[in-house]
Structure formats: C-alpha cells, structure tokens
Amino acid sequence: MTKAIASTALMQLYEEGRFQLQDPISRYIPEFANLRVLRTQDGPLDETVAMEREPTVQDVLRHTAGLSHGLGTSEYDERFVGSGVFDTDTSLAEMMSLLSDLPLMNQPGSQYRYSVGPDVALRLVEVLSGMRADEYLAEKLFEPLAMPDTGYWADSDNASRLGPVHWMRNGELVPIDQEYGAPAGGVLVQPWSVNSYTVDHGFNRGSYGLLSTAEDYWKFAQAMLNGGILNGERILGPRTVDFMASNHLTEAQIFSAATGFGLGFAVVNDNGQLGFPLSEDTFFWGGAAATTFWIDPEEDLVVVGMTQHMAVPGTGAIRGQLAALVYGALVD
Secondary structure (H helix, E strand, C coil), rough: CCHHHHHHHHHHHCCCCCCCCCHHHCCCCCCHCCEEECCCCCCCCCEEEEEECCCEHHHHHHHHHCCCCCCCCCHHHHHHHCCCCCCCCCHHHHHHHHCCCCEEEECCCCCCCCCCCHHHHHHHHHHHHCCCCCHHHHHHHHHHCCCCCCCCCCCCCCCHHEEEEEEEEEEEEECCCCCCCCECCHHHHHHHHCCCCCCCCCCCCCCCEECCCCCHHHHHHHHHHHCEEECCCCCHHHHHHHHHCCCCCCCCCCCCCCCEECCCEEEEHHHHHHCEEEEEEEEEEEEECCCEEEEEECEEEEECCCCCCCCCCCCHHHHHHHHHHHHHHCCC
16 A cells, blocks of 8 residues: 555645646656657557647646556556566666656546556655655654554564465465465566565565555554644645545546545545445555555544455455444444
C-alpha cells in the first residue's frame, strides 16, 4: 500500500507551493515532454501518435496520465517489464528515462488506467525536495508519525519478522520463492520483489516496495482520518486531506459506478454499487498481496487488513467480508 504514502509525500510539497496540479510533468522531468501514444491500445507497439496534451501532476496522482503498470501478460506488458523499469538497480531517475522511451497506452486525461503514476510522483518528490525518496519519507512521514517499522528493507535485527508471501500452486498453498516459483502476471509476483527485502537494494519506489506493520500503517491512516495530524504531529492540512479524498475523475474517465479516484486514494461514490457498506466518501486502497485499508470519516473509523497472498482464489472477497464484520459490529 505504498501508493497512498507516496502521493501524500508529494502533496506535502504541494502545500509548500512547490508545484501546481495542472503543471505538466515535463516541467520537472524533461524526458516526459515528447512522449508518444499508442494509436490503438491493442495495436502494434511501433504505431504511435503525438500527445494531444502533456500529462499533468494531477494526471499522475489520479492515474489518468496514460501510463501502464505492466501487470498483465500482453505484448505491451512484456515490453514494459522487459524495459528494466522494475530492475533492482534502476533508480527512480533512471526509471523516468526508461518510461519516456515507452509509448503511453492512451491520451493523457482521457481515461483512468491503473499505473506506475506513484513512481513518477515519488520522483517528483526527489526533484522538488532535493532529497532521496527514502530519506524524505523517513524524515517527513515515518519519524513524525512514529512508524519505526516502515521502510524499504529490514535490517538483520528485523529480518526474522518478515512474513512470506504465498500463492496457490496445483491446489497447494506455497511460498513465493526460488523453490516454488511465482504465479504469472507481471513484475509484482517475481520472487525478489516480494520476499527479498533483507538487503538495502536501493529500490525506492512509489508504486510498491514499502514494508510495514498493521500498527504502523494504522498510524498513517489515522493521521489522514484526523485531517493530517496524529499525536500533535501534523503531516498535512485538513483541507488538503479532504481535497485528496475527493473524486478527481470526470464522468468520461471514471472506471466504476461505485468508486472514483482522488489524489492517491480511491473514493466511494455509491456503496450500493460497491456491494458492501463502506460509507460514501470513504477513501481507501489495497496492496498487491491482498492488503487493504480504508478511512471512513462518517463513522470516524480506520480499518487496516494485512494478508500475504497473491493469486489465491477467494482472496478478493476479504475486503467485503471484513466490511460486513466491522460495520455489523457498529451500534448507536
């Protein structure tokens, strides 16, 4: 659930006046000035057209920049992952150069597409702050919120606390590792990316990569519920939090009748369409290993759920089951 944290970090710099949401990304990352766009999303990768407009900071935060995530098995996904954007020795700055060599999937601003936008957001944090991403997050978020167990790797004192990620192979629950392999479907299930966090590999990303605990992540979520403050430490102003937790998608861009998307968080627009009783205006997201969190201002409620499963049948139902238990327990 790294994406929400990376987006929050960038919005701290927004409050400082370092950028505006309508600024083109190329103002800060010049490689993005001359991106190309696929002529058709399922067409040949060498058939591209010019951008109708450049992607903005807002596009990056709400996943409308036209970027991809490379999570599937299509020719484009294979090229995306094969470009080296997720290699452990690829810095955020180098990742931006690699992304600029790939065509966008669609015209910027035309539709929502789940993407590596938060990686671009975290690179913006580096450019605008002059700090390395991991150092910025530690100083501006994790230390103020007393999140000692959150970071990009576990040292020797904490390595034994890492929980292995599991998947279902031939009907048996097995760990994702070199012996048992990993399910198909993109870079997030490669063995190094989910189980090899005991080395400071420098892979500091905004889309994924942070380690945390339920208690630590609760502190972040509780601070957002409180309007950007926890135990007297303010990380954002309350109006900025409200702005982030508002739907930023137009009707043409929106991907679900139940939810919209803000700046780093999905937002519940219609809980009847959602299928479980999160209050409207709840903001939330999840992680690759079926982790989940939501922040419900109406009920003054934060929920954090940590699991360690990928490609396990039925895992997707956990959020709905958890919501039924939580909201069923609330009484006046």
